[in-house]
Amino acid sequence: MFHLLAQTRTTYELARLQGYTERWHYLVLAAVCAAVVAFAVWMYRRDSVELRRGTGALLLGLRLLALGGLLVFYLQPEKRTERKVVHNSRALVLVDTSLSMGLHDATGSAVPATPNRLEQVTDVLADSKFIEQLRERHDVHLARFDADLNRIAVLKKLPQKGTEPAAQASPAADETGEEQDEPEIDWQAALVPQGIETRLGQSLRNLINDERTGPVSGIVLFSDGGQNAGIDPAVAIAAAREAEIPIYTVGLGSDRRPANVRVGDLVAPSRAFPGDSFKITGYLQSEGLTDRTLSVELYSRAAGSDRNEDGRLEASQRVTLGGRGEVVPVKFDIMPDTPGRRVFRLRVKAPAEDSNATDDMQEADVEIVDRKTRVLLVASGPTREYTFLRNQLKRDKDVLIDVWLQSAQEGVSQDANAILETFPSTPQEMFEYDCVVAFDPDWKALDETQVDLLERWVAEKAGGLIALAGPVEMDRWVQDPKLAKIRSLYPVEFNRRVVLFEEGRFGSTVPWPIDFTREGLEGEFLWLADSAIASEQIWGEFPGVFGYYSVRGAKPGATVYGRYSDPEAASGNDQPVYLAGQFYGSGRVFYLGSGEIWRLRALDDRYFEQFYTQLIRHVSQGRLLLGSSRGMLLVDRDRYLLGNTVVVRAQLSDPQFEPLDVPSVALEVVRPDSTSETLQMTPDPARKGMYVGQFTALVEGTYRLALPVPDSEDDVLTRRIQVRVPDIERENPERNDALLSELAKRTGGLYYVGAETVLGAAGMPPLPNQLQDRTETTYLAGVTDRDFEFDWMRGLLVFICGALCLEWLIRRLSKLA
Incomplete structure (x- = not known):
């Protein structure tokens, strides 16, 4: 709402005339008034023939005064007190937070030698000079964009010295009109490179459409110009020209690419078995080294050994590099011989002209475990999902499978290692x-001891639970107060009443695709191919599922990976949750809204098998990668995008194997640049x-996490994670001078190269001086002054009555009728 100060002005107006919208309205009023006056004059000329000239004129004047009073009454005079409102000029500051803004241009990589592109922007914004100069004449509206446009804050115009500020339309005022404290902005936290694509044109267009009704002085755009998704920037240029909003662009990054070869990624399984070969795949990218042939070597060493040593040479290959930004895979087959955790290092022997030696290698940890994965299948009935998965796991030589088919009769045969009766x-x-x-289990078949045991297994022993909803048993147990611990395991909130069959939408006649969230697209355990793009294409070919179980939504802290896409099933703005997961203690729980993944087999049998193989490994990785008898170190996944928040959890116990109770524990985070x-x-x-902590991954490469277990000698929990920049943000990482210059030139702005130039460096005029003050002053109409209205109506009545009474008295004295 408006924050108003006491600057006012008083106006008087005729309310009746406000309703006159046509010229003929005034002509009719004038004609009526003329006719009334003419009639009064004619009448008095006739009646006052025998009177003295002065008496006749006096009577006529009194009658005209009375008629004039009636005219004033008809016109309805009003007194209003208007309030002056100043709409401050606005300067819109828009910052690109896509992942390409996390690159370091001195080396052409994301491994720091100088501040990255976004850090250059935050340095300028954190330095009060630029923002303060803008605030001398404008309200400063701050926003960021990558795949979406997001507001950050509004900084009010600074009051001028020695002047009384006028009333202002203030977004800093709350609903009571009270001024709120100005937000303190943590620029490093507010501007983090995190977007997997750059929708520059779309974000500009949306910002212009949102702000075009206000007094906008201009848009200051900080970006490298890396438009790679969304609408064409020409649409934004047209919108800016129509709204007469100039765009001042500030280009970040280098305009050329240095020669460089890099190990973009290293993919290895988190675990392997002695005597079973596995693949390690590295992905090389190069700039300016097309068709150059180089040596690539793979080393391994025991975890915990000197990381400055390469270790044992496992294999090497000669690889011919591809063209600009082309990804070249390098695959190695490894046959482990002894159990234990090993660190594999892929190193490329770069040529002398390589501009950045720090990205010539990547590391990955592989746990060589001399044990098989033990899986228990629990099903209320032999559904297709259960049958296909049971057969798949029985064929897998690395898995031992037991089954508890709740509907089976005693002595029934099942293709499993063991058949449980309870x-x-x-x-x-x-x-x-x-x-x-x-699979849609009947949890009511478990007694209290078994429920406690399941909950303890997940929470304390890092067990992995995959729970599939179904139409048969869910409604029978979700409202049972005795199964509160079972409900707590699920990453979704159940409805407080029993869900009607038709609300669950089981048995729909039309399949609906799974709508993956950003987390679902990035979650490699859900990929059906070697890359996110290829996997998304496969999921796009999947017709979908026919049903889901209706829940209230995801629990706080849970991650939604996919939703049921039928628009008619939406509750408010959200589609029903179909895929979700959460940490529960040291374990993981994954929820599926129905047991219909078997429908992937219509595309290829391998997709179904890959889905469940990866999902089982994902939820059970805590047990398979136990780093110590006294604890484990857990992360949501092993691979992150630059700018992602990495949440780290540690389940720890004391020397007596009781839950550890200390105020905090220290985790060492070693970045790729050491x-x-x-x-x-x-x-x-x-x-x-x-214990829980989190950090933002702002450097590309391999992070090493190390947590010394308290009250132990050499017990250290370790994990590695990979941080990378998606290919779409690497395709054209150089500064797009052509686009940024066109945006400025065609909208009446200026193009600044480098964040430091906005204050007048490199011969450029200071940018704040280029933004014109477009402050607007308006007056808010106040309410009618009722006291004034009462006073003038009373006075007018006295005046009319007085004139008529005096006229009557004179007529009586003059012996007129």
């Missing part, structure tokens, strides 16, 4: 399993012995 009831039985896959920071992990109030 759910495990002792820790010895339960803790042998790495993963439980539950710099490090210490992250203090704090206790999770919901789970004893669980």
Whole structure:
């Protein structure tokens, strides 16, 4: 609402005339008034023939005065007090936060030698000179964009010295009209390179459409010009020209690409088995080295050994590099021989002209485990999903599978290693399993001890639970108060009443695709191919599923990976949750809205098998990668995009194997450039012995996480994660001078090269001086002054009555009728 100060002006107006919208309205009023006056004059000329000239004129004047009073009454005079409102001129500052803004141009990579592109922007914004100069004449509206446009804050115009500020339309005022404290902006936190694509044209167009009704002085755009998605910037230029909003562009980054070869990614399984070969794949990218042939070497060393040493040479290849930005895969077959965690390092022997030696290698950890994955399938009935997965796991030589088919008769045959007649009831039985896959199970068949055992297995023993919803048993147990612990395991909130069959939408006649969220597209355990783009294409060919189980939504802290896409099933603005996951203690739980992934087999049998193989590994990785008898270190996934927030969890126990109880534990985060920071992990109030911390991945490459276990000698929990920039943000990383210059030139702005030039460096005029003050002053109409209205109506009545009474008296004295 408007924040108003006491600057006012008083106006008087005739309310009746405000309703006169046509010229003939005034002509009719004038004609009526003329006719009335003419009639009065004619009448008095006739009546006053025998009177003295002065008496006749006096009577005529009194009658005209009375008629004039009636005219004034008809016109309705009003008194209003208007309030002056100043709409400050606005300067819109728009910052590109796509992942290409995290690149460091001195080396052409994301490994720092100088501040990256976005850090150059934050340095300018954090320096008060630029923002303060803008605020001398404008309100400064701050926003960022990548795939979407997001507002950051509004900084009000600074009051001029020695002047009384006028009333202003102030976004800093709350609903009561009180001025709010101006926000303090943490620029490093507000501007993080995180967008996997750059929708420059679309974001500009949306910002212009949102602000065009206000007094906008101009848009200051900080970007490298890396338009790679969304509408054409020409649409934004047309919108800016129509709204008469100039765009001042500030170009970041280098306008050329240095020669460089880099190991863009290294993919290896998180675990392998002695005697079973596995593949390690590296991905090379190069600039300016097309068709050059180089040596690529793969080394390995025991985890915990000197990281400055390459270790044992496992294999080497000669590789011919591709063209500009082309990704060249390099694959190695490895045959492990002994159990233990090993670090594999892929190194490329770069030529002398390589501009950045720090990105010539990548590392990945592989746990060589001499054990098989133990999986328990629990199903209320032999559904297709259950049958296909049981057969698949039985064929897998790395898996031991037990089944509990709740509807099976005693003595029934099942293709499994063991057939259970009931759910495990002792820790010895339960803790042998790495993963439980539950197909619309009847959890009411478990007694209290078994429910407690399942919850403890997930929370304390890092068990992985995959829960599939279904139309048969779900409604029978979701409202049961005895199964509160089972409900707590699920990453979704169930409805407070029993869901009607038709609300669940099981048995729809039309399949609907799974609408993957950003987390779902980035989650490699859901990929059906080697890359996110190829996987998205395959999922796009999938016709979809016919049903889902209706839930209220995801729990706080849970991650939604996919939604049921039928628009008629939406609740408010959200589609129903179909795929979701969460950490529960040290374990993971993954939820599917129905058991219909078997329909992937219509595209290819391998997709179904890959989906469940990766999902089982994902939820059970905590048990398969136990780093110590006293704890484990957990992350959401092993691979992140630049700018992602990495949430780290640690389940720790003391020397007596009781949950650890200390105020905090220190996690060392070693970045790819060998710099490090210490992250203090704090206790999770919901789970004893669980500690949580997070950091933002701002450097591309391999991060190493190390957590010394308190009160131990050499017990250190370690994990590695890979941070990368998506290919779409690397295709054209150089500064797009042509686009940024066109945006400025065609809208009446200027193009600045480099963030430091906005204050007048390199011969450029200071940018704040180029933005014209477009402050607008308006007056808000006030309410009618009722006291004034009462006073003038009373006075007018007295005046009319007085004139008529005096006329009557004179007529009586003059012996007129």
